[in-house]
Amino acid sequence: EAGVVQSPRYKIIEKKQPVAFWCNPISGHNTLYWYLQNLGQGPELLIRYENEEAVDDSQLPKDRFSAERLKGVDSTLKIQPAELGDSAVYLCASKPEMNTGELFFGEGSRLTVL
Amino acid sequence: RKEVEQDPGPFNVPEGATVAFNCTYSNSASQSFFWYRQDCRKEPKLLMSVYSSGNEDGRFTAQLNRASQYISLLIRDSKLSDSATYLCAVLNDYKLSFGAGTTVTVRA
Numbered sequence: 001e002a003g004v005v006q007s008p009r010y011k012i013i014e015k016k017q018p019v020a021f022w023c024n025p026i027s028g029h030n031t032l033y034w035y036l037q038n039l040g041q042g043p044e045l046l047i048r049y050e051n052e053e054a055v056d057d058s059q060l061p062k063d064r065f066s067a068e069r070l071k072g073v074d075s076t077l078k079i080q081p082a083e084l085g086d087s088a089v090y091l092c093a094s095k096p097e098m099n100t101g102e103l104f105f106g107e108g109s110r111l112t113v114l
Numbered sequence: 115r116k117e118v119e120q121d122p123g124p125f126n127v128p129e130g131a132t133v134a135f136n137c138t139y140s141n142s143a144s145q146s147f148f149w150y151r152q153d154c155r156k157e158p159k160l161l162m163s164v165y166s167s168g169n170e171d172g173r174f175t176a177q178l179n180r181a182s183q184y185i186s187l188l189i190r191d192s193k194l195s196d197s198a199t200y201l202c203a204v205l206n207d208y209k210l211s212f213g214a215g216t217t218v219t220v221r222a
Binding site: 033040041042043044045048055056091100101102103105106107108 | 120145146147148157158159203205208209210211212213214215
């Protein structure tokens, strides 16, 4: 079974440019998360989806970040415009509806903003 | 105060040694607890859940102390392959919050 797929794996952009990350969760997983991980820190939740509904986006900086999961399957996270401090790894994770704590993470998208 | 706090380490131990470290959490109503393992430049993966009665999985033992609001992980007979960052995770109302991780390096 395929795991969580993310792309791109690496992205280097200049500040003020836009960037988008894509995630395809494990088939059948209704819950999808976007986390941000800075070097030496643990993952920090940005947004959680239950199917196509964003049920927790309280940590998403909405002035520059947006996300969507239109058909309740794959998801896109966008940053516009990017700032130097956005350099981090953006992790997507999914889990089946009934499972409580085991999240399955993708390999992440590593963003460098110059 | 952060929701989940861990001693960042690093813990440098010889092969065969026992190493243990804790994680504290701030919300006394937290429902579930987990240890994740993250290798360098890789994604986190679930190592084990932590049950109220404590639980063991091979060389790994996890304990929960609700009164003092901490969980612990003990690794016995350390192997080189145990070198990684161990992330504590706490579930509150469907939100899984992570600590910053404890780095363990096992040396030959």
